[in-house]
Amino acid sequence: MVEMDKLEPVRAFIVENFLFGRSGELSDGQSFLESGIIDSTGILELVTFLEKTYSIQVGEEELIPENLDSISNISRYLRSKTSSTSGV
Amino acid sequence: MTSGAEVLRIDPAAETDRIVASIRHLVFNDLRRRGAVIGVSGGIDSSVVAFLCARALGNDRIQILFTPEAESSPDSLRLGRMVADSLAARWAVEDISQILAGARCYERRDAAIRLVVPEYGKGYKSKIVLPGVQDPSRYSIFSVVVQSPDGQSKKVRLSPEAYLGIVAATNFKQRARKMIEYHHADLLQYAVAGTPNRLEYELGFFVKNGDGAADFKPIAHLYKSQVFQLAAYLGVPQEIQERRPTTDTYTLEQSQEEFYFKVPLEQMDLCLFGKNNGMSAVELAGVANMKVEQVEQTFKMIDSHRKVAHYLLASPKMVE
Numbered sequence: 001m002v003e004m005d006k007l008e009p010v011r012a013f014i015v016e017n018f019l020f021g022r023s024g025e026l027s028d029g030q031s032f033l034e035s036g037i038i039d040s041t042g043i044l045e046l047v048t049f050l051e052k053t054y055s056i057q058v059g060e061e062e063l064i065p066e067n068l069d070s071i072s073n074i075s076r077y078l079r080s081k082t083s084s085t086s087g088v
Numbered sequence: 089m090t091s092g093a094e095v096l097r098i099d100p101a102a103e104t105d106r107i108v109a110s111i112r113h114l115v116f117n118d119l120r121r122r123g124a125v126i127g128v129s130g131g132i133d134s135s136v137v138a139f140l141c142a143r144a145l146g147n148d149r150i151q152i153l154f155t156p157e158a159e160s161s162p163d164s165l166r167l168g169r170m171v172a173d174s175l176a177a178r179w180a181v182e183d184i185s186q187i188l189a190g191a192r193c194y195e196r197r198d199a200a201i202r203l204v205v206p207e208y209g210k211g212y213k214s215k216i217v218l219p220g221v222q223d224p225s226r227y228s229i230f231s232v233v234v235q236s237p238d239g240q241s242k243k244v245r246l247s248p249e250a251y252l253g254i255v256a257a258t259n260f261k262q263r264a265r266k267m268i269e270y271h272h273a274d275l276l277q278y279a280v281a282g283t284p285n286r287l288e289y290e291l292g293f294f295v296k297n298g299d300g301a302a303d304f305k306p307i308a309h310l311y312k313s314q315v316f317q318l319a320a321y322l323g324v325p326q327e328i329q330e331r332r333p334t335t336d337t338y339t340l341e342q343s344q345e346e347f348y349f350k351v352p353l354e355q356m357d358l359c360l361f362g363k364n365n366g367m368s369a370v371e372l373a374g375v376a377n378m379k380v381e382q383v384e385q386t387f388k389m390i391d392s393h394r395k396v397a398h399y400l401l402a403s404p405k406m407v408e
Binding site for chain 1: 226227228229230245246247248251252388392395396
């Protein structure tokens with residue numbers, strides 16, 4: 001898993017754009033889909049944010065909840081995408 | 089085992105009588121209007137609504153409108169005319185191209201596409217599509233398919249700005265149509281009929297204050313396959329009954345599955361029916377001839393679409 005403090009930009013992005021500043025409503029294991037936090041347009045914004053922030057390309061086949069549906073899932077996914085030397 | 093066709097089967101004669109009585113009451117008694125305006129697209133839903141309104145109110149108390157624009161399929165007008173001629177009803181053509189050009193609909197849409205396809209321009213055609221049609225487990229992230237004037241096609245994933253820009257621009261089309269329908273409704277003191285079916289209404293497959301706006305919606309309670317059953321009973325022209333639903337919104341032909349539903353409409357119908365009637369995924373998989381996992385994913389997709397529909401269906405909120 002990517003260290004949770006390295007995911008702070010993701011957490012901040014989600015709180016700012018989808019929870020309108022209410023950080024207490026987001027936990028790491030919480031499913032975005034099931035809790036209705038992020039819809040399909042929101043996933044597009046999240047993917048664009050991840051690509052820009054972490055310098056990765058999210059492939060079509062990677063656009064699945066297992067990779068993107070919670071802070072925890074994103075952490076695992078980013079770990080698989082980025083090298084250990086990047087420190088992410 | 090019960091088949092999909094059996095679970096959605098209705099008695100078309102009885103259902104027609106019920107809807108017709110309801111239309112008469114809604115239009116004459118409740119809304120106190122003298123007839124109905126129906127925007128007919130040449131598709132099955134608006135055709136069925138036109139037939140139902142003619143039966144309920146009389147063919148002299150309906151006004152059929154065709155609202156083509158520069159990018160409409162010519163089939164839409166041709167098929168719509170078949171409906172009007174079948175019903176011997178009044179019809180009018182109101183081309184909305186100039187309204188759309190004035191609102192810079194086409195210009196805004198093309199500028200949005202150029203955010204991801206810089207060469208997009210004159211002579212190009214396009215549509216937006218979801219990945220993994222028939223794969224509801226994948227996120228619904230849109231790409232644009234563009235076709236150059238020499239016939240070359242490519243698919244590019246949309247950025248959020250591009251996606252929102254394209255949708256916001258193309259939504260002008262449905263809103264302009266509704267503006268014209270209400271103009272005629274004002275002239276004639278008629279009510280405007282909405283034409284969404286249950287899939288579209290419940291899952292938010294409409295434009296807010298565009299095709300989502302109406303004074304009454306006579307088939308919003310019917311699953312798509314039930315609309316087809318009524319069409320056959322009412323005598324809607326055969327070619328319309330057999331036509332595959334399209335959106336007729338983009339310059340490349342786009343199916344409703346590509347744009348919104350992701351699984352074939354027949355299966356989407358059954359999954360929505362199953363969810364609304366408390367069927368388990370295992371039960372429904374047998375009926376719909378789908379894998380259990382596919383049904384489960386489609387159930388999740390329905391939940392997701394319903395969340396979108398919440399905003400689209402919401403009435404104006406008042407400060408108490």
